[in-house]
Amino acid sequence: MSLTSKEETRMRGAAAPTPWAAVWEWLARAAHYRAVRTLRVAAESGDAERLVSLLHPGVAVVVDSGEPGHPTNRVVGGVYDAITLLLHGMEAQPGLVIAERSVNGQAGLMLSRDGETTATVTVDFAGPLISLVWIRLHPETRRHWNTV
Template structure:
């Protein structure tokens, strides 16, 4: 709340609390970054992918095996961009969809109508710092958890 020239208390013009505006802006920025990730990956644009990634980025690829034996981690923007470009590459029947994953902006790779990978994305500031890729996301049929 703030005081106007007449001495009365008024709400900010937007009707939102400044902290709420920051969260709203951050969500929009993250959504736009995830959108860019999907586009750049599908196009194989390594330079654009790298521009979205934090220098300490990690990509975790979980093949979906129950024992967790097929989990691989790639670190750094150069290797991460290569893995993401490969995984998000467009092809016949392959579509990258923007989807909420774990209640955050994420991506789903669908091949001929079947989900083949879900990507959950975490951020450090405005840059992507972690991408968790779950292959064969059968648990996602009715939900959005990875």
Template structure:
């Protein structure tokens, strides 16, 4: 019997191929996520509740962190109906407030600023093509780089 048939200790290519496959998927999916975040932003900003609801997973969560570092400063909103209301309110056009599509935590996200100072960062997670979680960090004063959000 050959050494391969007996289960030799020779490393297999399967883990390397799996990592390559995942990295390739991430590379291909990244532009899709940025376009999806753009659609989310536009639907919420314009108040198009039907379009916004269609972008959200049925079990969507919006996690709002006040940035104070205490557990009582974190709120979780679940479900499409409540999430649409929160997102519409948060992305509503107001004088002096700019919602900019940028990378947050090295993924598609949004930076909300007032008078040039960031007041919130928004990271978006996906399950397939639908938004599964929206992470909102208010008062991101602890941020040192645009691509890093400190929890």
């Protein structure tokens, strides 16, 4: 006796994807890319007020800057600490280029200085607001990122 994929999913206890889930993903994806663009523009221009409007009150910024065999993650929580960090790292500087990219299948940014990639940034959302910004500085963690 052979089970259909719906039956197999039901037996595993996972809900089958609904058509609405696919539509929501399609709609949210465009909104997320627009929000990441707005984040980039606000940070580059030093617009702290605009950043406040984009960030969830419980936002966290994780900076992965570890060395091989000695990984280090720094976490900053809260809107105002997040803004300080984002402005420090992304405000317009000579030689800094911030490009919007799809990073591992989600909206993100790639920072480079003088033609060399220095960081990748991914962004997670809680509804329309940014809830997590993950900045990867370590070359080993950036090596496997892919664009879609």
